[in-house]
Amino acid sequence: ENIFDRSRMAPKTPIKNEPVDLSKQKGCTPERNPITPVKLVDRPQPDPWTPTANLKILVSAASPDMRDREKKKELFRPIENSEQSDTLDSLQYDMVDDSTVDEFEKQRPSRKQKSLGLLCQKFLARYPSYPLSTEKTTISLDEVASILGVERRRIYDIVNVLESLHLVSRVAKNQYCWHGRHNLNQTLKMLQEVGELQYGELMTVFQHKEQDLDYKFGERKKETIPDSQDTLLLDLPEPDCTSASVNSRKDKSLRIMSQKFVMLFLVSKTKIVTLDVAAKILIEETQDTVDHSKFKTKVRRLYDIANVLTSLGLIKKVHVTEDRGRKPAFKWIGPVEFPGKTDEPRGHSPTSHPLPGTQRGAHSPYQICATGKQKFTRHASFNGIKPCEGTRRKVSSEPSSPSQERQDEYCSKMINLAAVCRQKIEEDNRNPNITSPLSIPPVPEDSDFCVNPLPQAVFPVVAADVPSPSLPNGISSQALHHSTPAAFKTESGKPTLLPNQPFLCFPSSSLFMLCGSLQESNLKETLPSTGDVGSRSAEAQAAIPPAACQKRSFHKCTSPSAPVDDEEPAAKKQTMEQSDVPLSLVVPKKPFESLKAESTPRNGCASAVHLEAFPLDLASPVASEAADKESAKPLDSQEQEKQSQSKDPDEPSPGKEHISKENDSQPSLPQYLYVQPTAGLSSFNFLLSANQAPGAISLAASPLPSMSVPCVVVPSAALAPFPLMCSPAVTSPLSPVPDGSFSATSSMNFSMSSLASTTPVLIGTTAVVTPKVSPMPWADPQQPALHPNPVLARSCSAVKLDSPVFMGHPVTLLKLQQPSSAPLTPKNIRPAHDEAVFKTPGSLGDHVTWKKNDGSQTRNASSVQRRLEISSTSPD
DNA sequence: CGATCCCGCCACATT
């Protein structure tokens, strides 16, 4: 089925159809439509594409059992894929899958198959643990429920728990926003702190003697309880999305229970909590020990929560043999210490769970980003941040009722993490409405971050890195890999490499995507998704601090005098362009027509202005998700950003702007077209900048140094020996002319010829550089050239990482597929973009490349497979 | 038989 779907998908995509729930689901792209309440159920019918949809419909018509089965099948498959390890389950699933309709009778899905835990895994499998970009994936409960084939009620169970950990937040009626685990540690840290206050003592007691516990409980409950609740409530509001409404609802016991439950673990020295103890503690408020029924109910709920937490890989079931006998208990296997509040995708699961979500997080690109963040945070941010934390905490400690103020404060707390701060900031910028006040405080912090790191990361690296690119053909690629990663790791994980390298080397297999320009970023935002948007950008920033730095540097270099101002106008212009962009994409058809079907769809996409959604999806599951949201961003955001910039003339604003711009711009404008190698061209991959900028050639010309590279040609795998070097070409996007794309094309061709020679090709903004050309020219950080370079470098780095690992980086694959299926949509680009700088280009390119390399495999691989791969990757 | 926990009724909250 998957395969089937996919093949269709590609062609479909261009067509555009939001309605394709199923397809989307498979594709991994959820969100996209903020639209919420669309009922998926209806859609299936309309959508001819997904065979599955039709099946579902039919099934639904049939007996409920059938329906369930059907649903399960769908669900399970993805799960299976995602979870390689689950042999047991998988077997069962397989059974199910294989059998078609007939089967349903054979065995009604065992209860286990319907377990909340499993469902939760499925659910989590749909979203990246660490969504790269800023975007926020919106989760439609209806959609998810239908996809997973369960009643909505069950989704609530999951979402409520996730919400308690801030993995998601409720945005609107039927919609939740996916945050991923970025803030998980922070949340846990907070819970731990609160837990210490509330339950610390009790837990200690418990640990030793349960019996006494009860008594003490009762005593302390009274005292602690009130506070705890408050705190809990407070916690809830924190989430980025900040759905202001919040309180009113009766406290959702499940959420609070979940938080309390987690607190117990965090407070517990043994990290093991037995259900009964937890139940007792949780009953707290109610009455001590009174109703047995209550206790029973509580336990039931705890099971629900435990299932979700287990799926998250935070706890695992164990048995504690105590005095009388063996009691069910759960052991905390998640992160225990939350030092900086940094989120460590990898570290958090020492236990090695096969959690899909976690695994995804592990993607190389992600990791990189994460690393960067962490380091970042620790270093620069620390100074500024800590004070903030202290302040915030005080506030948080305050038992105040949950008011917005609190939220703000909480937010600020949360902000401690650089990442968090960044996100918020961006959000604010983009969505002033949402949390403008709150955001303000964090901003300065960000600026600090950005500022400090920038200088170091950006320039210093250059010299060292540069040489590597120049390396001989075969070697170069490898060398790059090594060097790049090292560079990343070096220092604070900043992406120094990127900025520095003047040229990008593409590994043989590699990629080609170049993201170019940038300022227009805002354009995308034109799409008014929902208020959520802001978060995405923030995330992206967080993820890509280095990039930001680089960008800043660029700006400075290029147009130190009036970076911000210039940009704004540029952005505007770009926005104008945006519409154009899609068209531009079309350009490179001729040679590539032969290209894969994928390419074709792209063209189609190009034609379609709003393809964005598709592209996003295509890009990478994760990215796509994020992308959707981003795309949704309203134009306003641009303005906001501008404003913010103006407000903060200093680095922060500009940096942000840059980032956002770039992000936006790329996605917004599908500047590059990736052409898969056809038979003749097989060896070469081309990226064409569709958009404007032909004029771009002149680097200096635009006040705003844009990254945009007119065209990039990447050698195919066969060419592996030949590295491509791309000097970032700068285009002046200001006057985007479709014609420009052509110019780019021409340049590409030119480069192509050079490639033929087997020597590594270097594409300079203006001219082609011979392989050995010294990077020096670009070396000057100040020169506009740098700007592009960093981008390229990033892409390279990303590529490198991915390409070598190949298998290991499922994420990439996903991205690739998406792109392939979907034409260049701005969105696609965007997501990558966020990550940054590093990933973006690389990811894109990777995708492409991989496709080529793997070709059939990747393509053929169903979405499910993709997911699986991802999951596999997650382990790191 | 106890541990789990699916299922979905039904009340309350929102729209």
Place this chain on the structure above:
DNA sequence: AATGTGGCGGGATCG
């Protein structure tokens, strides 16, 4: 009033 949320616990299933 309709629909979204989610408390709650009967009772099925698992071990």
